[in-house]
Amino acid sequence: MHAALLIIILCWPAPCQSRQVNDATSRFNRAAELQRQGEWQAAAAEYRALLSVRPDYAEAQANLGVVLARLGRDEEAIAAYEAALRLNPQLTPIWLNLGILHYRAGQFAGAADALERFLRSAPEHAQARQLMGISLVELGRDAEAVTYLEPLLSAPQAEAAALYSLGLAYLRLHRAEVAGVVERLAARADGAALARLLQGQAWLEDFAFERAASELEAAARLAADLPRVQFLLGLAYFKLGRTEQARAQFEGELKRTPDDFLTLYYLASLLEKQSELGAARQRIEVALRQEPQSVEALSLAGSIMLKQGQAAEAVRALEQAVAKRPEDSEARYLLARGYQKLGRTQEAAREFAEVERLKAQAREREKERKPNP
Amino acid sequence: MLTFAQPSAVMRRQVRPPTAATPPPSAAAAPGVRFTEVTRAAGLGGFRFVSGTAAKDYIIEAPGSGCAFLDYDNDGWLDIYLVNGSTLAALRGGAGTPGAALYHNNRDGTFTDVTEKAGVASHAWGQGVCVGDFDNDGWEDIYVTSIGRNRLYRNNHNGTFTDIAGKAGVALGGWSSGCAFGDYDGDGLLDLFVAGYVRFDINHPPPPASGRDGETGGRGDGGAGNPQSATRNPQSNNPQSVGMGASFAPDLGQCVYRGRRVMCGPRGLAGEPDHLFRNNGDGTFTDVSERAGVADRAGNFGFGAAWLDYDDDGRLDLLVANDSTPSYLYHNRGDGTFEDVSYPSGTALNESGREQAGMGVAIGDYDGDGRADIHRTNFADDSNVLYHNDGGGNFTETTFQTGLGEITLPFLGWGTNFFDYDNDGWLDLLVANGHIYPDVDEAGWGTSYKQRLLLFRNLKGKFYEVGSSAGEALYMPRCARGSSVGDYDNDGDLDILLSSVDDAPGLLRNDGASRAGHWLTIKLIGDPARKCPRDAIGTTVFCSAGGRRMRGEVVSGQSFYSQSDLRVHFGLGAAAAVDKLEVRWANGKAEQFQLKVVDQFVVIEQGKGIVK
Numbered sequence: 003m004h005a006a007l008l009i010i011i012l013c014w015p016a017p018c019q020s021r022q023v024n025d026a027t028s029r030f031n032r033a034a035e036l037q038r039q040g041e042w043q044a045a046a047a048e049y050r051a052l053l054s055v056r057p058d059y060a061e062a063q064a065n066l067g068v069v070l071a072r073l074g075r076d077e078e079a080i081a082a083y084e085a086a087l088r089l090n091p092q093l094t095p096i097w098l099n100l101g102i103l104h105y106r107a108g109q110f111a112g113a114a115d116a117l118e119r120f121l122r123s124a125p126e127h128a129q130a131r132q133l134m135g136i137s138l139v140e141l142g143r144d145a146e147a148v149t150y151l152e153p154l155l156s157a158p159q160a161e162a163a164a165l166y167s168l169g170l171a172y173l174r175l176h177r178a179e180v181a182g183v184v185e186r187l188a189a190r191a192d193g194a195a196l197a198r199l200l201q202g203q204a205w206l207e208d209f210a211f212e213r214a215a216s217e218l219e220a221a222a223r224l225a226a227d228l229p230r231v232q233f234l235l236g237l238a239y240f241k242l243g244r245t246e247q248a249r250a251q252f253e254g255e256l257k258r259t260p261d262d263f264l265t266l267y268y269l270a271s272l273l274e275k276q277s278e279l280g281a282a283r284q285r286i287e288v289a290l291r292q293e294p295q296s297v298e299a300l301s302l303a304g305s306i307m308l309k310q311g312q313a314a315e316a317v318r319a320l321e322q323a324v325a326k327r328p329e330d331s332e333a334r335y336l337l338a339r340g341y342q343k344l345g346r347t348q349e350a351a352r353e354f355a356e357v358e359r360l361k362a363q364a365r366e367r368e369k370e371r372k373p374n375p
Numbered sequence: 376m377l378t379f380a381q382p383s384a385v386m387r388r389q390v391r392p393p394t395a396a397t398p399p400p401s402a403a404a405a406p407g408v409r410f411t412e413v414t415r416a417a418g419l420g421g422f423r424f425v426s427g428t429a430a431k432d433y434i435i436e437a438p439g440s441g442c443a444f445l446d447y448d449n450d451g452w453l454d455i456y457l458v459n460g461s462t463l464a465a466l467r468g469g470a471g472t473p474g475a476a477l478y479h480n481n482r483d484g485t486f487t488d489v490t491e492k493a494g495v496a497s498h499a500w501g502q503g504v505c506v507g508d509f510d511n512d513g514w515e516d517i518y519v520t521s522i523g524r525n526r527l528y529r530n531n532h533n534g535t536f537t538d539i540a541g542k543a544g545v546a547l548g549g550w551s552s553g554c555a556f557g558d559y560d561g562d563g564l565l566d567l568f569v570a571g572y573v574r575f576d577i578n579h580p581p582p583p584a585s586g587r588d589g590e591t592g593g594r595g596d597g598g599a600g601n602p603q604s605a606t607r608n609p610q611s612n613n614p615q616s617v618g619m620g621a622s623f624a625p626d627l628g629q630c631v632y633r634g635r636r637v638m639c640g641p642r643g644l645a646g647e648p649d650h651l652f653r654n655n656g657d658g659t660f661t662d663v664s665e666r667a668g669v670a671d672r673a674g675n676f677g678f679g680a681a682w683l684d685y686d687d688d689g690r691l692d693l694l695v696a697n698d699s700t701p702s703y704l705y706h707n708r709g710d711g712t713f714e715d716v717s718y719p720s721g722t723a724l725n726e727s728g729r730e731q732a733g734m735g736v737a738i739g740d741y742d743g744d745g746r747a748d749i750h751r752t753n754f755a756d757d758s759n760v761l762y763h764n765d766g767g768g769n770f771t772e773t774t775f776q777t778g779l780g781e782i783t784l785p786f787l788g789w790g791t792n793f794f795d796y797d798n799d800g801w802l803d804l805l806v807a808n809g810h811i812y813p814d815v816d817e818a819g820w821g822t823s824y825k826q827r828l829l830l831f832r833n834l835k836g837k838f839y840e841v842g843s844s845a846g847e848a849l850y851m852p853r854c855a856r857g858s859s860v861g862d863y864d865n866d867g868d869l870d871i872l873l874s875s876v877d878d879a880p881g882l883l884r885n886d887g888a889s890r891a892g893h894w895l896t897i898k899l900i901g902d903p904a905r906k907c908p909r910d911a912i913g914t915t916v917f918c919s920a921g922g923r924r925m926r927g928e929v930v931s932g933q934s935f936y937s938q939s940d941l942r943v944h945f946g947l948g949a950a951a952a953v954d955k956l957e958v959r960w961a962n963g964k965a966e967q968f969q970l971k972v973v974d975q976f977v978v979i980e981q982g983k984g985i986v987k
Binding site for chain 1: 623
């Protein structure tokens with residue numbers, strides 16, 4: 003989700019101007035002048051030269067960050083902002099800039115931290131609140147996000163992207179207000195596609211996969227570059243058993259976001275079902291690089307390896323999965339099958355017994371909920 | 376359920392789900408082989424299966440009842456038995472109970488209702504049916520499971536039956552489901568396995584789907600489910616994502632499935648135990664479930680049951696499809712006891728380690744390697760499963776690689792049968808489908824209440840759905856449950872009999888297969904003196920023809936709640952002769968025969984050879 007971003011371009015004035023002009027000040031002023039003229043490369047060089055002799059010059063670090071951001075060198079800009087804020091945490095606008103850059107890089111935890119610091123000083127700053135809310139939605143902190151985004155409902159200038167995030171938060175919190183957000187988005191020229199995207203997800207959450215697919219197809223027709231639309235459409239197709247269509251969507255999503263864990267996971271799962279075990283293995287391994295602790299991904303990797311006849315490797319992955327989540331009966335079952343293939347019959351029997359125990363336990367929990375009057 | 380103030384045009388458009396839409400024709404279908412619905416023409420149109428009310432408030436209204444092809448009068452023509460359900464009002468004494476029906480085959484494509492004379496109406500809330508000559512008198516007897524007392528109809532050889540369930544000790548009284556006769560202890564007498572489903576107290580039922588206990592309840596408001604989101608988390612333990620029924624929402628005091636209020640169960644309810652009855656040989660049975668180790672102490676929700684010899688050691692093993700709980704496979708130790716090999720065999724769960732909502736089972740050698748493989752049907756949003764018998768007691772799930780995976784996802788499967796529908800020598804696969812929640816049509820889940828059948832043609836071990844190519848009778852949506860196959864018109868190809876909830880039965884005549892390929896149908900008569908039951912249930916036949924060796928079996932039960940033709944049918948394709956026929960008699964030695972003729976019915980009697 004990319005709202006229209008405003009990077010705050012500040013040229014910090016040289017400190018101590020009334021005092022004796024020293025070399026550092028004059029270099030700072032030269033750099034600032036270059037910055038004002040849009041000479042980004044030269045300004046950056048000047049700030050860097052200054053910082054090589056005065057690394058504690060917070061304003062220079064801050065302005066270097068601004069210039070680097072202008073040059074599209076976001077990672078360096080983030081480092082410069084962070085250095086500036088370590089030197090002087092009171093450089094309030096720089097928290098906003100840092101938040102924006104983290105946000106732009108998809109580093110939502112960093113964005114939320116920085117924006118939270120900025121909002122302490124400027125709690126009503128509309129853009130910061132929107133970005134904060136969106137970041138929190140991306141982090142799954144939906145309830146917190148709602149507190150930042152809800153005022154948008156009474157703000158005519160609200161970004162469509164921020165409204166969409168609010169709708170998503172409502173949806174995930176199972177709050178009926180999502181309907182109002184869909185309506186509001188649908189009424190805007192720039193919100194029609196997002197309205198359908200949101201509604202498609204609502205149908206997905208409601209297991210109405212046919213309706214979800216229809217809605218998401220419409221969203222994609224309106225705006226093909228909607229965030230995660232191909233993943234969501236792929237998921238709807240996958241749930242409907244329309245495997246080839248699902249595969250095309252997942253693969254399309256990965257062209258845009260090659261490291262997206264969920265897309266990789268579902269594509270690997272689909273490929274496993276299609277008996278394309280090599281391709282499935284490759285996808286799940288990339289997914290595991292994103293989330294090495296994921297029990298689901300480790301289990302899927304183990305399952306694929308078992309089918310590939312690589313029981314020893316499978317057992318290693320599945321042992322990891324079981325170690326991370328001992329109560330996962332499915333991972334344990336796969337592990338037991340792996341032990342069987344390796345002839346480790348006692349360990350297999352132990353795992354099967356554990357699977358049986360866990361499943362019986364789950365059933366008891368169901369019974370304790372007592373549907374009988 | 377979330378609703379939106381202004382649903383878009385796209386949302387309002389009704390999308391006909393694949394379970395009810397007319398499928399496209401399939402190039403893989405056998406040319407010239409079609410099924411024709413002949414229910415009315417055959418005289419079966421007057422029968423209606425009853426299963427509670429349209430609202431389907433309680434789980435007892437969901438499974439429907441079974442059906443059977445059997446030759447009760449030994450005239451060589453298959454007759455039909457249709458089990459019937461009931462209503463809560465009837466169970467509570469406030470209304471009449473519909474009855475089961477026996478139809479005699481008139482040998483001209485029609486049937487005559489002989490229920491009254493035969494005395495087999497049952498008038499219980501019937502469930503399943505299995506057939507076997509338990510007293511070895513040469514006449515098939517009928518066992519009918521019920522919610523309540525079961526029936527054992529002993530054949531009186533004169534077109535009438537006598538219910539001796541109570542005297543025989545097999546009446547039970549809870550909720551019996553699938554059943555199957557089989558001689559597990561090798562004494563030449565058919566024993567009886569009866570699966571148990573759920574303990575259901577009609578006087579204290581769980582919350583009804585409609586929100587009020589009644590026979591005409593409307594639909595309730597949608598509940599607020601809280602499913603785990605697949606858009607944020609990968610597939611997980613969330614049972615709602617793997618195709619099982621309702622779960623109880625304590626905060627709502629009702630049962631929900633995907634956020635909609637539905638009937639409760641089976642999850643959350645107590646299971647009914649399973650029973651194995653040993654035949655004492657004097658018209659009575661002894662319940663040996665506990666001693667034999669098949670009593671289902673876990674209380675799983677048993678549905679389909681089948682005897683099979685999966686390890687070809689000459690002893691019948693036992694398979695039970697359990698709903699929403701791990702399924703059972705018991706290995707016969709040969710000493711009157713069984714070893715539970717469900718988990719180590721790989722058949723308790725699907726390949727991912729998830730229990731499924733097992734409904735019906737089919738046993739057959741789909742890939743021609745000589746071993747018995749297993750097909751099990753499941754709930755919607757989950758695939759049916761095919762387990763390949765690898766030998767050595769191990770099974771591997773081959774559902775998706777054989778083509779039975781993704782297409783079955785939106786279907787809720789019940790009856791299933793391996794049979795060679797086109798006489799090409801490969802076992803094809805039938806699945807009878809239908810949902811349990813009537814308002815699923817409104818939910819937009821990509822499925823429907825009434826669903827079409829699925830018929831898969833087997834082309835060298837891979838399955839291809841025949842789509843609309845085999846006739847409208849196959850793709851007409853029904854709320855089907857039981858399915859049986861048998862050659863009721865004795866024309867050399869296998870026909871289909873279906874039971875459906877709140878509907879007429881379905882009799883689908885196979886037109887064309889007997890012209891598409893050669894065939895051979897064998898009636899086997901065992902010799903009880905040699906420890907083989909008279910009707911040869913449990914006998915395996917291998918037919919070698921045209922370079923292939925095909926496996927067939929004499930089986931009681933299987934599918935869902937239903938009984939198929941006890942004769943063994945082989946499609947022979949272009950082969951105009953049978954090179955070798957190996958009959959491995961139940962509990963006995965194998966005998967070999969050669970047949971230079973095909974396209975006929977033969978009778979083989981143990982120790983006497985081909986007698987007809």
